[in-house]
Amino acid sequence: MRTTPCSTRVTTGRCPMAAAQPTSVVGRGSAMRVVVWLLHVAAPMLGLWLLIARPEFDMRWEDREAHFALVLLTAVVGAVLGMLINRAALRRDDARQFLVSLTFLLSAGFLGLHALATPGVLLESANTGFAVATPVGLTLSGVTAALSAVEWSERGTAAIMRDRRWWLALAWSLLLTWAVISLAGFAPLDSPPDPAAVTAGQRTLGIVGGLLYAGAALRYLALYRRRPAVVLLSTLTAFVLLAETLATMVFARGWQASWWLWHVLMALAFCFIAYSAHVQFRREGSSVGLFDSIGLQQTVADLQRDYAEALEAMVDAVRRREAGDDRALAPAAARLAERFGLTERQVDVLARAAEALGHEREQARRLGTLVALGEEASVIRAEDDLLGRVLTLATDAYRHDRLRLGLLRSGELSFSDGAPSDASLEALRTLAPVAADDTLALPLTVKGRPAGVLEAHRPGGFADADRALLTSFASQTSIALENARLYHQLDGLFRSYMSPDVATALLADPAQAGLGGEITEVTVLMADLRGFTPFAERTSPDAVVAMLNTYYGAAVPVVLDAGGTVVQFVGDAMMAIFNAPVQQPDHALRAARAGLRLHEAIAAAAAGHDDWPRFRVGINTGPALVGNIGADQMRNFTAIGDTTNLAARLEGLAEPGQVVIGPGTRDCLWDDAVVSDRGSVAVKGKRDPVPVFVLDRLRKR
Template sequence: MVSKVKVLLWLGHVALPALGLWLLVSRPELDMDYEHHGTHFWLVLTTAAIAMALGVMLFRAARMRRDARLILVSLVFQFSAGFLGLHALATPGVILLTPNAGFVYSVPVGLGLGGIAALASSVEFGPAAAARLHRYAWMLSALPTLLLVVWAVVSMAQFPPLHHAPDPAEAKGPLVGVAFVGSACYLAAAFRYGRQYARRRGVVLLSVLTAFVLLAEALFAVGFSRSWHTSWWEWHVLMLAAFVLISSSAHVQFRREGSALGLFDSVTLHQTMAGLERDYTHALNEMVDALRARAEGGVASTEPLGAVGARLSRRFGLTERQVAVLQQGAHALGSEREQVRRLGLLAAIGERSNVIRGEQELLDEVLHLVSEAFERDRFRLGLVRGRELIFADGGPADLQSSAFPLVVKGSLAGMLEARRARGRFSDTEIAMLRSFADRTSVMLENARLYQQIDGLFRSYMSPTVATALIADPSQAGLGGRIAEVSVLMADLSGFTPFSESSTPEAVVHMLNTYYGVIVPTILDCGGTVVQFVGDAVMAVFNAPAHQPDHALRAACAGLALQRVVAETAIPHPDWPRFRVGVNTGPALVGNIGAQQMRNYTAIGDTTNLAARLESLAEPGTVVIGSLTYAHLGSRAQVRSRGTVTVRGRSEPVTCYVLDGIR
């Protein structure tokens, strides 16, 4: 936004001429007479020459940019310059001996036509309207010349109605009318350009809108001044100031950019500016690609920009200095893009650190990511094993490489080696590589922590549950879901008599020996061991992991359990044997308990019936429920137990002794 102080200062400066005119008109005694035809001639002719030069420059810029607004702004200066020139030529005593109507009316007519063109130029034309205006550009540019020729012939030849000077009272009315209409056009145009300046700053744009205000004041001076008096000379000076202001700002812009091509870009239509921005962005991208090609050997080092630089120079009319600036911008943009790409890969390392995976697998992925970030360099990752730094290729540390330590819990855990074939890493690249090493250290620490937690969890719960909790800790919350599961219940038949006749050490030894073979057997079949209760073990299938063949898995686990128990008990004929019950049905599976302690399990009638079936089994056998048998189908080798009454059930249940699986 433009500051209020600057706006007030600008308003103060442009208001001074209006205050001066008001003072001179209200105090006629101050409006001194000064009639000097030579001074008038050269002052007006100089002003006209400056205005015409601006008009030509603007029209050339309009053709180059194909911009409708610049065409109309050029007409403002062409009308003003042409009629000012005729006003100068009609100066009494230069060509004509006496003043005529052409001398009096040429300036207000020229400024009035310029005001109409200025107001039209402030319109934000759409693409279709702008294209039509540009199509008739030559006709519009010829219009001032045509009007000037007609006016010059009539005025200089003193044809009616321009053959004599009008009476001052007679001329006052038309002059005041033109002053009001033309000034309103200029002020409206200046207001619109001011709104554009608030959105898009530009020295030339500010000069144009200021010049329009000065031309509006000049028209007022034309309408209310007295010939050859101070108020009359004021509008001559105002017009000169307006055109000199634009010329000087254009010169400043030229000195700054070193080229005349973009002097009036800030005045153009929004669509023209948007197209220029697209072109410049495309040029910058081309330059970035050219610099990358040069870095990769695609462009000879003796030709820094290659054909791209020459093509862009011709396309945009760039000077050598501008091409150099563009090259610097391309360097900066290329570096920024490369930095963003590398930061993306660095963020990818951070994402990998939250995934439960093997340590070596993660390190291999880090090595791939850092090699992708620095494509032309060579990297190695080594880990400290037994106080020795070991690299995957088995080679020793490279003393010629840059080394970035991996630190875990304050101790050296490894090393990231980076080597560049030619040259050295920049400070920015070194900082980036340090960040890669730091992220890798965090990832390595997380991986080792996950391994420790995973090992600890697996010591106290089923690996399936442990893996699910580590991957998603939110699953540890209390509650559950209804799912169809197969529940395996197993306990020792005759455990109580054995405990009474054996020492506690012998009982614990027996249980640990049995569970040492039972648990791996259940896990191999995909079961989740949810609890041990003395001599009993419970396992669930189809939770938490989905298993479409959960009934088959549970049945196979029951048979395998009996086989490994029988083999384990061969040296111990006095050890009791297991009874196994398997049942399938819906159950509530999840974390049951309190905030302080909880257990993943399955509860419901399906679990209760599995326990009842287990109590019906003979030692060394497996009893399954009817729904489990239905899931197994013809694959099950069974002996029917018929219908039996079990505790907690009002209706008898059908069960089977499972002898094998086909």
């Protein structure tokens, strides 16, 4: 689970991811909450319908001083709200927040002008300005509300924020101009209101403004569904209430309950946002970030990046503190507090969140080490090499701890850097983890028997989670060690009975041991001892075996070094193939080189034994069926076909110390070989004579 700066905290201050990326409210009960919200916003319209349908309920209350005070207070609340949102817009450089602030400044400003024009307070009688100020202001603010619903691009945002002073100047100019004309008694706002004209104007403005606010509300509803937040919901609700305000004005009767209703709706719109912001402020302890949730998507993304960077900085500071730098956390906390305006409590919460995230990442990294160790267990690797790799992985996983690995050798527990601790000896004896002071000793086993100890040291000891992970690490190390020893035994056993290439292929893919094969081009090398039968007749069997083992001990490495695969020994004869199972583009050249060097190796091995027979070699290149031949109970990897048969016939034509090659091999070697042409020779099993060549030497390249 990845932790974001505020997914781990719900009460932090100026790092409020709850504002930019709040917890979703979608889930059980969400449908009921939607129904409750709809009932609340629909209640004013139901009340208006009742007042219009039943005029006797539409009571009259004409208290002009109360109207002046209450409406002016509502306008002040709306204006303050607009200024707060404007300040947030300037801090975030966000066009949507700026346009929302204009919406509340315009609507509150014209509502204030309506309050100032209250008849009997500052003016002796009602005028047109008193009657139409609010619908005009709401319609103008509806334009900015609709504009705020647009997801502006970076370029559009830059243009709006660049010209923000002109927007504000235009808004204040409209308000001041209206105030001068309405309050100073200039036409056309100084005349008494014409009921018919006022009603028609309010109807037109109500339709236009209502549609603008309704469109903005729908857009904010889509935003809220994507990233639910309290202030975003309150803004959506305020737009709905302002749209209802315009609708109420069309049907309201002056100074009666229906007329007071639209005043109440505007007060609710402003106070609802103010209250939501107040609740958020009390929860977070700072006014910064209160309106981040209504920002553009780019702003939200920037905030998420800032918060992620802040948390990463704290994670790094916590990591350095754990590494021994006790002064790392305080400067980092001070920088974050200054950057985001965090209180000490909020910094403490962020530090704990960073510590939790750091530990989580560390555990994830250590689990990754377990995976890497599992991969090491599947590789054929020497035991010392494997243990060195294991210790490297463990040291990297627990970089601030001291780890060492000891193995049981000749009955004694041995560490490369000193004597074993008492805890390690106890763990080896009991085959159970042993914790003593700062040391944790974990036994390693192979087939249930003690094999070694993984020893870890940390001042203060290990937490339960680390102890469990180290125990798993030791278990995985035991498996890797057991596999390495098993692989080593199997590898040695296989390579004693078959060519290393075949053994490697079978260990990697046991399915290749199945009976059958495929046609492929190979070069076959046949070698046997000329005069072996007379030698065996006059020599004791043990001396014959000693000679063969000496010869094969010299010949086999030559073939293997050249990349050949020794497929069988038959008495004094040896067969090897090239280009199988490993592909070798120069297989003919490899076989030729092996044939010449074989004679050199045999000459050296037979030194001092003039009575020992010598090898002769035949080499042929061509297609052959390469694969496993035999039965389910026993099989042999070999190559069969005419190419193999001809190689055996060519070997029979060779003299001791000679390498005879066939036409296929001669064609492959061409300029690389110096040969003597023996002409075409009749060969048993072949209808036509076969061109035969004696390989004298290979040219150096």
